Amino acid sequence: MGATMSGSGSRRESPDLRVVHPPPQARRKAVPNEVLGMMMFILTELMLFSGFISAFTISKAQAPAWPPPGQPRLPVEATAINTAILLASGAMLWYAGRRFDKVGPAAARVPLATAVALGLGFVTFQGVEWARLLGEGLTMVGSTYGAFFFLIIGFHGLHVMAGATALIWQGTSLWREKLTSDGFWAGRLFWYFVVLVWPALYWKVYL
Amino acid sequence: MSEAHQIDGHHGHDAHGHHEPTFLEKYIFPLDHKYIGMQYMLTGMVMALFGGFFAYSFRMQLAFPGISVPGFGIVSPTEYNALVTNHGSVMIFWVAMPVLIAAFGNFLIPLMIGADDMVFPKLNRLSYQVFLLSCIVLGISWIVPGGGFGGAWTSYPPLSANGDYSMTPLGSSLWLTAVALEFAAFLIGGINFITTAMNSRAPGMKAKDVPMTVWMICIASIMFMASVGPLIAGAIMLLFDQQLGTGFFDWKRGSDPVLWQHLFWFFGHPEVYVVLLPATGFVAEIITVFARKKLFGYQTILYTAIGTGALSFFVWAHHQFVAGIDPRMANIFTITTVLISIPIAEMMFLYIATLYGGSIRFQTPMLWALGFIFEFLIGGVTGIFLGASGADIYFHDTYFVVAHFHYTFFPIAFIGTFAAATYWFPKMFGRMMNETLGRIHFWGTIIPVNFIFIPLFITGAAGQHRRIYNYNHFPDVSTPDLQTLNIVATVSLVILLCFQTVFLFNFFWSMWRGPKAPANPWKANTLEWQAPSPPPHGNFPPDNMPVVYRGPYEYSVPGREDDYWPQNQPN
Amino acid sequence: MIVWLLIAADALACATCQDPDPRRSAIYLDMTVFMSLTPLIAFAGGGLWIWQRTRAIR
Numbered sequence: 001m002g003a004t005m006s007g008s009g010s011r012r013e014s015p016d017l018r019v020v021h022p023p024p025q026a027r028r029k030a031v032p033n034e035v036l037g038m039m040m041f042i043l044t045e046l047m048l049f050s051g052f053i054s055a056f057t058i059s060k061a062q063a064p065a066w067p068p069p070g071q072p073r074l075p076v077e078a079t080a081i082n083t084a085i086l087l088a089s090g091a092m093l094w095y096a097g098r099r100f101d102k103v104g105p106a107a108a109r110v111p112l113a114t115a116v117a118l119g120l121g122f123v124t125f126q127g128v129e130w131a132r133l134l135g136e137g138l139t140m141v142g143s144t145y146g147a148f149f150f151l152i153i154g155f156h157g158l159h160v161m162a163g164a165t166a167l168i169w170q171g172t173s174l175w176r177e178k179l180t181s182d183g184f185w186a187g188r189l190f191w192y193f194v195v196l197v198w199p200a201l202y203w204k205v206y207l
Numbered sequence: 208m209s210e211a212h213q214i215d216g217h218h219g220h221d222a223h224g225h226h227e228p229t230f231l232e233k234y235i236f237p238l239d240h241k242y243i244g245m246q247y248m249l250t251g252m253v254m255a256l257f258g259g260f261f262a263y264s265f266r267m268q269l270a271f272p273g274i275s276v277p278g279f280g281i282v283s284p285t286e287y288n289a290l291v292t293n294h295g296s297v298m299i300f301w302v303a304m305p306v307l308i309a310a311f312g313n314f315l316i317p318l319m320i321g322a323d324d325m326v327f328p329k330l331n332r333l334s335y336q337v338f339l340l341s342c343i344v345l346g347i348s349w350i351v352p353g354g355g356f357g358g359a360w361t362s363y364p365p366l367s368a369n370g371d372y373s374m375t376p377l378g379s380s381l382w383l384t385a386v387a388l389e390f391a392a393f394l395i396g397g398i399n400f401i402t403t404a405m406n407s408r409a410p411g412m413k414a415k416d417v418p419m420t421v422w423m424i425c426i427a428s429i430m431f432m433a434s435v436g437p438l439i440a441g442a443i444m445l446l447f448d449q450q451l452g453t454g455f456f457d458w459k460r461g462s463d464p465v466l467w468q469h470l471f472w473f474f475g476h477p478e479v480y481v482v483l484l485p486a487t488g489f490v491a492e493i494i495t496v497f498a499r500k501k502l503f504g505y506q507t508i509l510y511t512a513i514g515t516g517a518l519s520f521f522v523w524a525h526h527q528f529v530a531g532i533d534p535r536m537a538n539i540f541t542i543t544t545v546l547i548s549i550p551i552a553e554m555m556f557l558y559i560a561t562l563y564g565g566s567i568r569f570q571t572p573m574l575w576a577l578g579f580i581f582e583f584l585i586g587g588v589t590g591i592f593l594g595a596s597g598a599d600i601y602f603h604d605t606y607f608v609v610a611h612f613h614y615t616f617f618p619i620a621f622i623g624t625f626a627a628a629t630y631w632f633p634k635m636f637g638r639m640m641n642e643t644l645g646r647i648h649f650w651g652t653i654i655p656v657n658f659i660f661i662p663l664f665i666t667g668a669a670g671q672h673r674r675i676y677n678y679n680h681f682p683d684v685s686t687p688d689l690q691t692l693n694i695v696a697t698v699s700l701v702i703l704l705c706f707q708t709v710f711l712f713n714f715f716w717s718m719w720r721g722p723k724a725p726a727n728p729w730k731a732n733t734l735e736w737q738a739p740s741p742p743p744h745g746n747f748p749p750d751n752m753p754v755v756y757r758g759p760y761e762y763s764v765p766g767r768e769d770d771y772w773p774q775n776q777p778n
Numbered sequence: 779m780i781v782w783l784l785i786a787a788d789a790l791a792c793a794t795c796q797d798p799d800p801r802r803s804a805i806y807l808d809m810t811v812f813m814s815l816t817p818l819i820a821f822a823g824g825g826l827w828i829w830q831r832t833r834a835i836r
């Protein structure tokens with residue numbers, strides 16, 4: 001494909017109808033399909049969480065006291081540590097992506113596995129905390145406070161699990177040397193989203 | 208065109224293997240975007256029949272309270288509410304969305320941009336399957352014990368949140384599930400549309416060479432995806448309220464009474480533009496072809512659409528002027544609402560300017576396109592009345608509002624669809640529709656429409672409240688002396704519905720018996736007309752994919768023999 | 779007429795609305811701005827990034 005015939009920029013101005021224009025160049029993608037699709041999906045997800053957060057903020061502003069008296073407190077410090085774990089997982093995955101593109105697919109194996117393990121660690125930690133909170137009497141039906149907690153944090157937890165599953169699935173294709181660079185990029189994007197909304201949720205819901 | 212400059216930007220995927228697809232593969236579980244589009248279209252048509260039947264049933268009750276409606280029977284208050292609710296939901300979520308966006312989007316986007324298919328054909332198939340599932344769930348919600356949901360398509364709590372109030376504990380949850388599934392289907396579809404339009408365009412097709420329809424469907428999809436999140440969030444919360452007994456929307460437990468309304472309308476208002484934009488895209492296509500003129504102000508139209516899209520995220524609270532929002536906020540939303548009518552009006556004027564000086568051919572698609580502009584302007588103008596918060600305090604929840612949004616939705620969902628269906632029919636099925644029947648159908652639709660909704664403007668302005676089963680029980684919100692107008696509206700509706708049989712007959716008869724259509728019957732420029740009618744699997748010959756040399760609206764170019772100039776012709 | 783109606787909004791509002799709770803109003807205003815701007819900023823950001831990449835490959 002002739003690089004010199006860059007595009008077909010002059011075709012509009014050409015007044016001579018008899019001129020046979022050179023055929024335009026084939027298209028090169030600015031962003032791979034998978035990544036673009038994932039970006040659109042993340043836009044929706046972002047708005048989903050924004051919806052939750054604004055509903056939460058408004059309900060919280062209505063309440064005379066928050067958290068309502070008699071309801072258990074949320075584990076702020078423990079979750080701070082957990083936040084660090086999730087962020088570390090995100091960083092690990094970023095590193096995995098770099099290794100994949102710069103060194104080669106095989107080099108991404110260890111960081112990817114670490115990232116997934118950290119992610120799973122995060123959910124397990126959350127699960128333990130949930131069990132404790134439920135034991136202390138925080139339920140969805142008991143108060144709006146509890147309801148929002150389980151709704152938002154639970155929804156995020158579902159996302160972590162979904163993201164981890166996707167990464168494990170990508171990991172298996174990585175081991176079978178079938179993972180494409182673009183596919184991995186899209187998978188990472190989703191995980192970055194899951195990791196990066198978490199601090200916002202933590203700030204809003206816990207603090 | 209030689210080998211050198213074909214596809215590369217075009218993906219190859221396994222769906223284009225060389226074996227002949229079986230019947231099941233071709234029609235029931237197709238991967239081909241054209242068949243998925245047609246599945247969407249046929250499902251939408253079936254749903255439209257339901258929606259129309261519901262409207263008929265409750266309009267009969269309004270005109271002749273208490274009669275046994277032929278074909279339905281006596282309408283009980285609960286049934287009345289369920290009919291109104293499901294009429295609205297079906298028409299917006301299961302007719303306008305699937306037909307305008309999913310059906311035509313699927314069919315047209317790859318063809319118009321010169322691609323062989325969508326970039327994610329399997330996601331595309333999944334999208335339709337989820338959509339079908341949502342239709343089934345909705346259908347089930349009508350027949351479960353307690354009956355269909357009756358809390359209005361906007362589904363405001365507390366009525367919708369509590370089975371004791373709505374008296375449809377199952378129906379309301381199924382309705383909500385169906386809506387959520389439908390959103391999921393369009394989400395998947397929208398991702399596909401945008402990615403395809405970005406990455407699979409034919410070589411040489413730059414942003415300004417993309418037909419308006421593709422632009423509009425893409426902008427609409429982006430708006431849909433950016434606005435639907437909060438409503439999905441709200442729907443999940445509402446579902447929990449219904450089924451688990453949480454108190455997200457329960458003011459008795461300290462929650463905010465209008466929170467749902469914000470979540471709903473945050474989506475709801477962009478949604479009206481989501482369905483509007485594709486229809487304006489079709490109209491743009493049709494008026495240029497049938498006026499043989501270049502689209503006037505291509506870029507401006509594009510900017511108005513983008514401007515509308517952006518602004519539509521700032522206007523939603525105009526649905527809540529009387530819901531107890533702060534009047535200062537009401538003022539802000541009044542201003543944004545009036546602002547948003549500027550770009551849309553601008554767009555309509557540009558369309559009218561396109562017609563100016565053209566050699567107009569009044570064929571059926573053109574009649575529909577002109578009808579669209581005319582009727583939609585009425586809807587838009589009355590929207591400004593409602594957007595002024597002071598006026599809306601009076602107009603809110605009267606039939607004036609009903610007439611307003613029907614003057615916007617009817618042009619969009621039906622006139623727009625008929626325009627597009629009659630215009631692209633030759634491409635879809637390779638046959639021509641009957642012109643005479645088309646015109647009969649046009650006049651038989653456009654005249655009754657005005658006789659349905661103009662009376663409603665009058666009763667509404669006189670103070671008749673909407674969503675009331677029998678006005679004899681609520682004399683202070685009714686207009687007994689205007690009952691004749693209600694009867695006029697209902698009778699016109701029946702006439703309108705009767706005329707739709709003409710369309711259905713024309714559609715299905717022409718599908719098999721119509722005269723064979725040439726590839727480019729309207730002498731149009733866009734790429735879909737350069738493919739055979741109907742396009743084969745893969746749309747264009749694989750060794751001869753189209754390459755684009757110019758914009759889509761080069762009609763009547765001086766100095767050329769033909770008055771059209773296909774986008775893929777080198778000269 | 780429309781302008782007049784615009785101004786009349788506060789005057790015509792019912793008693794409850796005329797006396798809004800300032801805290802609630804402020805939160806609502808915040809959330810309104812937040813919800814409206816988020817999609818636009820996200821979209822503009824993504825769009826800009828894509829646009830830059832498009833220019834880079836040309």
Ligand code: HEM
Pocket residue numbers: 361478479480482483525526544545547548551586587588589590591593594595599602603604608611612615616619
């Ligand atoms: C020119 C721009 C428009 C303006 C200024 C406008 C304004 C309004 C306002 C202020 C209301 C609220 C009335 C009330 O509930 O008291 C309303 C209702 C409505 N509008 Fe529009 N509108 C416009 C365009 C549209 C379009 C294009 C559509 C549809 C495609 C549409 C569909 C609706 C619907 C469905 C409702 C009623 C919702 C309900 O309460 O069930 N509008 N409009």
Ligand SMILES: [Cu+2]
Pocket residue numbers: 475476479522523525526
């Ligand atoms: Cu609106």
